Structures are given as C-alpha cells and as structure tokens.
Amino acid sequence: MDTTTAPDRDDWITTPLTAALLRGALELERTGHGLLPHRLPARARAQCTDPQLAMVESQPSGVRLVFRTRATAVELDTLPTKRNYTGAPPRPDGVYELLVDGRPAGRGSVTGGNTLTIDMETWASDYRPGEPGTVRFDGLPGRAKTVEIWLPHNETTELVALRTDAPVEAVAERGRVWLHHGSSISHGSEAAGPTSIWPALAASLGGVGLVNLGLGGSALLDPFTARAMRDTPADLISVKIGINLVNLDLMRLRAFGPAVHGFLDTIRDGHPATPLLVVSPILCPIHEDTPGPGAPDLEALSTGRVRFVATGDPAERAAGKLTLGVIREELARIVRERAADDPHLHHLDGRELYGPADHERLPLPDNLHPDAATHRLIGERFATAVFGEGGAFAEGGTSSPSAD
Template identity: 60%
Template sequence: MHVSPELVRGVAEVEVTPRGLRPHRLPAWVREQFPDGQLLSMESQPSGVRVVFRTTANVVELVTHPTRIAYPGAERPRGRIDVYADGRLAVRDPLDGGDRIEVDLTTGQTTFHPGEAHTTTVSGLPPGRHRIEIWLPHNETVELTELRADAPIEPDDATGPLWVHHGSSISHGSNALAPSEIWPAVAARRAGVELRNLGLGGSALVDPFLARVIRDAPADYISVKLGINVVNLDAMRLRAFVPAVHGFLDTIRDGHPEVPLVLISPLFCGVHEDTPGPGAIDPGSIGTGQVRFVATGTPGDVALGRLTLQVVRRELRSLADRRAADKNLHYLDGTTLYGPADAAELPLPDGLHPSPEAHQRIGTRFAEYAFTGAGPFVR
C-alpha cells in the first residue's frame, strides 16, 4: 500500500511525487519565498520525522528511495532508519542504494548518480497489536514509496504533548549515529513527547520566515537555539543580531503568547569561542577521513561588532533579562548542555559538531532540565 500522509509525523507537509511521498519540514510557501539550495536540501532531510501506526502484523516493510549528498574526500556514514515496536528498538537499518549527488569540495561541481530503492524490514513481531514508530534518516532525503505488512495498518491516534524545536546542524543531527539518537530525539523519547524538529543544518539564521513557521505551528512547548550559524556564516553584526532575535521571539509570541519558550545559546565550540567567522573547511583535512572546520575571522574584531560565541551568549542572556515580563520565556546557557569540560572528554570530531556520545549527553541533559522537577516544560 502507499504510505498514507496521516501516518507521517513531525512534518509541515508531504509532497506527492511519482514514487510516493516526500516529507517536508518547511511548508511550500517558505520554499517558494526563499528557494535557497542549502535550506531546501536541509528541510527535505526528515530529521525527527516518523511514520507511526498500529498493526497486528508479524512482518512490516517500508520501501524508500533515498537521495544523499556525498563529498569525495570527506565521506560521511550513510543514513539509517530506526524502527521501534512498542517503544523498543527493533531494527536499525543502514541505507544502501538510492540516488547520490556528488559535490566536489574544491571546485563545487556536482555529479548525479541514480540508484535503486531501499527496503527496511522488521519481522518476528510477537502476536498482538503493536505500535510501530519508524524514524526516517536525519541526514538523507527520502521518498516514501510503499508500506507493506501481513496484517492491516491503522493510524495511531494517541499523541503526547508537542515540542517544536529550532536550531542548527547540531539540532539537525550532524555526527549522530542514527535518527532516534540526534539530541532532540533523545530528549523527546526520554520525556515521552511528540517532536517536530526544525533543526536545519547551516540555516538557523534568525530568519523571519522560520519564526512565522513556529508561530503558526501547533505547540505545547517551544525551544529555539540560536547563534552558531550566525557566527560561522558571519551573517550579522551585533547591531543587527539583537533586534533580529527580539523580532524572532515577538513573531513566535504572536501565535503562542503563553507557551513555555526556551531560548538556548550556543554549545561550546572552541574554534568560534573568541574568533568570529566565517567558518570554513580546513583544506588540509580533505581526504584524511575526517574533515575539520576552522574559523577564518580575526580575534579582536568584536570591537567592530563582529560576533563570537561568547558575545552571542552574553547578548542572549541580556536580551532574555530585558524580556523578564514574559514569565514563560526561559534562557538556557548552551554550555550547560555541552561545555569546555565535555569538549575535553568528548571532543567535537570535526571541530564543530558533537559526537554520537555527545548527542546522547546533550539530549539527556536537556530532558532533565526542561521536562523534570521545576523545568519549564513540566505541566
């Protein structure tokens, strides 16, 4: 059977294609208003997106057609599909096949290589009615082609509170092992909440259209993690950044005046703590098996209004203090999730993105902060 759109969670919408359904994390009006190649590539990667249903089947198969971007000399592990049965991991399936778009990091030239569909199978389910949750890959675009089972498939009507999160490539899941192990997924699964992940690699740039998306989205809890992309793209000076964040939060509050909202400053990242962007790939690391990122700005340029992570944290804390009348706005210093001591123990493999172990730590810490005790997301 074709995959029914009502089974797909964590999306803005699904696009009907000749193969089936393509999940989109941003609505069509954003993609039409700002058809930036980087943004379109990131929003089409279904980070945090799940196919959820109930069935008495013994065997379930999901057929997908992946499309991935590959960088010769800087290869990354393939995406994976995680299948949970009644809350327990039943299958972790590395993708193979699919289309491949190769991008030469030295010339920018792209080459397209077509491939075959991929089938993910979970079998040996015990008798009874099961809740199946299939986490789609966080780092490859997929089209959902077919969903097969040896018993009827029914929508799962049970939903928990909805948490909407926006952030950068770290929230998107860069360097995480699998889609259910990106840090927002770790936190959401621990807390038992529904996740809509608007982590967009390279695209957490305080864009007004993202604030509008969050404003219009159903949400019981909201968090926004801002700063690292603005620094490593050298996208703003201080004078523009602070009012932009105010406007971003104001727009969200137009739709969610009293929803608990956590403003998260950047995690620790040594290359940008005191050095402005732009960030870049160290050319000497290409072909070594582990690319590394460097900051190309000049330390001391903060006097000219250029941003570093330390400046961003200082300004976001000050901004939150000046919005103290909003009792449901909470500031979280990102270094409490991943700080200098964590970087010494679990270094950023590429100088910018956390390791799989660090994703687990960040997600666990956020869940403990937000969803336990007197946390901002405790009802």
C-alpha cells in the same frame, strides 16, 4: 519476541502513505515516486533558494511513521538521496530505526538511490538519479502494538510504499508536542541514528512528541522559519540560536538583537503563552572568541579527514562581528528583559549541555559537531534541566524565567 513466519508476500497489505501515518513533518509533497516529507512548508521554501536549506529541510530528522498493527513483518520502500563530499570518506547509508511500543526493535538501511556529491572547496554539486530500495523488519510480536519507523535524519527520503502482513491503522497524537529549531547539531549531525539525535533522546526522556526543525547550516533567524513555527501547533517551543550565525558570518551585532526580537515576536504571534525556551550555543572552541566565517580545513581534507576552522580575526569583535561569547551575552540579556512581560519565556546557557570540562573528555571530532556519545550527553542533560522538576517544560507548571 514472537518470530511467527510471515505469510507469503502475495497476501501482504499495501497501506496508502498519508499524513495520518506521519509525524514530525510540516508538509508532504507528492512526487513521481511517492511522498516526500518536508520540514518547512512550501511558502517558506519559496522564499529562499539556498541549496543547503533545500537539502537539509528535506532530510527527515525527527520524522517517523506511526501506526497500530499486529503485523510480524513490515517493509518500507523508499527512494533515498545519499550525500557525499569530494575528497572525504564515503558517508554510511542512512539508518531507519523501528520501535515497538517505544522500545527499539530493529535497524536497517536502503542501499542505492539518488546521489548528491558536493565539492567542499567550491560547493558545486553533482546529482545522479537512482532507484528505490526496501528496508525490512521482521520477527515482530504478533500482538496489537504501536510501531514507529524513524526515517534517516540525514538522508532525504521519498516514501514509496508500506507493506505489512496484517492491517495497519493510524494512531492519534497523544500528550504534549515539542517544537524545536536549531542548527546541524539539533539536526543530528554525527549522531548514531534518528532516535539518537539529542532532541529525539530528550523528547523520549521527557515523554513528548517531537517536531524537529533542526536545519543543518540554516539556523539563521530566517523570518520564514519563524512564521512556520508560528503556524505549527505545539505545546512547548525551543530555539537554539548562534553557531550558524557565526560560522556563516551572517550579520553584525547591530542586526543580531533586533533579529532575535523579531524571531521571538513572530513565534509569539501564534503562541502567546506557550513555554518558549531560548538556548544559546554549546561550547565550540574555534568560535568562542574568533568570528567567522568558518571553513573546511583543506589540509585535513587532503588526507581524507573533515575538520573546520574559524577564519575571522578576534580583533573584529570591536567592529560588531559575532562570536559565540558575544551571542551568549546578548541572548541572556534579551531573554532577561523580555521575561519582565513574558513569564513563559526561558533561557538556557548551552554550555550547561556541553561545556569546557566536557570538551576535555569528548572533544568535537571535526571542531564543530558532537559525536554520538555527546549527542546522548546533551539529550540527557536537556531532559533533566528542561523537562525535569523546576524546568521550563516541566509538566504541571511553569518555572520562573532564568535570571542569568
């Protein structure tokens, strides 16, 4: 790697932060500090005042700056919002990852910033403002190259300033774009960094650009999310449905089927022939046969550990309460029946990505979310099954809809 010393910072160039430099966000909001990427548009945000949704959609999972430059050093000023939970160990600072021509070339964090502390027993929160900070990457090769800076997937990030020791130019999107929606697992909970969340890994292996609408705790078949997907340009679309509906105990079986149909209908209004993949939940033993709601394990929390439990009664399935097993059966049926008129609709059982044998080897640390190694496993398996030969997103053709 070329380690040419950067010139004095007085000679550096500050490049305006604009939509031309950003990928993966559906909307950019001008704030008093700079630019805040959103993963849902203002119209959608106005239709739901849930603070959980507001927090997670503003966390830039999959959002990255992309530009061409000969710069050997890059600085990015941001104002992060750190999230912590009362009684739990402090969360590490969010990770920024820099790629040069698609290859990892640096990692860093921004200290300080705003803090949001959440009480997991009452879900009350305390917000305290802070100051912006800087992440710096240097020692980059002095040749012309494409640089990507992936923002922290789990830390709200206002972009304040971009400085380099050589000019920067925007890069046009090339290749296919994959639009994905899912829960905190798709959002990247417990992943090692923004390029290590399973959708980012799968996108890299599949050679596609990612727009990630993985929304922690908020994959709830919301109509405004379906409309946002309807209106977002994409060559490939997937929706991963199930876990949040169970652990929030949001609806019963009677409402679930029509809600899935409505969600898919809305997407199809804007993407009538785009390959569309419906993914059922990965294995989660606490909710396989036990309905929600899910809740923090307060005994574990008292010892500084975060774990989740299912509080429903398996007998309540007879009254229409949802479990992951029920949801998988319904999703398979819905896709099978719709596929008769929609040859571009596909289904993937989430247990093909993470199933019982995997749980024996790589258990979910908090009973709900995969760890970094499991994110890699899921991403690799998704890429093979979906982007590989015969898969729903295989380049050059459409595979037959799943018959399961």
